[in-house]
Amino acid sequence: MKRSGRILIPVAFLMLTGITGFGQCIPDTVNCKDLNDPGEICPSTLPAATVNVLYDETITVIPPDQAVLGTTPVEIVYIEIDSVKNLPEGIDYFPNASKFYADTAYCIQLAGTPVTPGEYMLSIFVSPFIRYLESIIKGPQVTDSTSVTMTVHWPAGLDPNQSFEFRVIQNVPNPFSDMTRIGFYTPFDNRIDLKVFNILGTLIYQEEVGAPPGEHYFNFNGMELQPGTYFYRITNGTGHYTGKFIKSR
Missing domain, CATH: 2.60.40.1930 (Macroglobulin (MG2) domain)
Structure with missing residues (x-):
């Protein structure tokens, strides 16, 4: 799944950096490759989860190395993962580093026990840090331009019309x-x-x-x-x- 490397960054929104936590995951550099240097987030469809069954999967992220400030190309030094939205209830996310440097493979661990079935279109919010006027400055938050899908199923043999309570x-x-x-x-x-x-x-x-x-x-x-x-x-x-x-x- 492609992630555009062209990010429009108004100077007025540039800010200082923050720090996130860490996850225990390994980037998939075999199936996730940064072809033609646009940046990459994959897979587009995560392995399916099951209600009340422990889940542990990985999203691989390769940040792009270019953005656009106005009409001027600028260098992305690294990005930070601000949040992953629309996760199933019971699932949390854990980036494996506080800074994802451009053209380097990183990952986001999705782990937990989902409790509600359905199809979820995840949105990954990131902050890019660019080299500008000999400084590294923070651009405005941007969202993954495509989607990562995660599906949660009922356990096999369970009637979905039944109440999900003992x-x-x-x-x-x-x-x-x-x-x-x-x-x-x-x-x-x-x-x-x-x-x-x-x-x-x-x-x-x-x-x-x-x-x-x-x-x-x-x-x-x-x-x-x-x-x-x-x-x-x-x-x-x-x-x-x-x-x-x-x-x-």
């Missing part, structure tokens, strides 16, 4: 005489623990399962229980959910 499904039947089903919905792979207590708070049953995304049920056999009210607690690792059922005579 929830417990009330047991059926209730009251029950021997068997009842206690359900839950999980939007991602999870370890689920079921505990059943009597009215005095004594633990009388426990079961743990591994569950992929979707709707699942515990089949609880209460045939030997005394009639009365019982409580169940379902724990998913981040919280617990309590309900009650009645064993009939």
